[in-house]
Amino acid sequence: MKWLYPDIYVDSLLEIKPEMLVEKGIKALILDLDNTLVARGRKKAEPEVIKWLKDFRQRGFKLCIVSNSTWGRSGRIARTLGLPSVFRAVKPRRQPFRRALSILGTRPEETAVVGDQLFTDVLGGNRLGLYTIMVPSLGGPDFILTRLIIRRIERLLLPRIKAKRRVASGGEGDYCLR
């Protein structure tokens, strides 16, 4: 079960601030694309997300997308965002995360995974000892199997995850991390 617990859960991607990760020694982010940065089905990221990425870059963070989707729409989004990417990742396999680490040039303990799914992003990140951050789905449609099976299991687990790992925003930049 512990493999399915993120290190932290936040109510929005935008609540993740560089300062809280700098404190933890994190230098790079591995980012899920669909329903984390961009609602699945949308062609581009919202301006707030673009600004959020810029804030991290300006603080010296390295960023890389790891996505289970194929090149094409996702590749175009990644190019527009100017981010290196690993596609067809088949998360939670470890290999795509390892590839991302080599692109980023960081060690697992210096790297966080940010994603909306327990069984791909969180599980995959935990298997490699990365710092895992779960965010709510942006609400775009999931793949059918994800919707029918995975999301149902997530719904059962989420109350416990939120009770144990949720980090509440205490206003401007204040966070209480466990």
Ligand SMILES: [Mg+2]
């Ligand atoms: Mg996703």
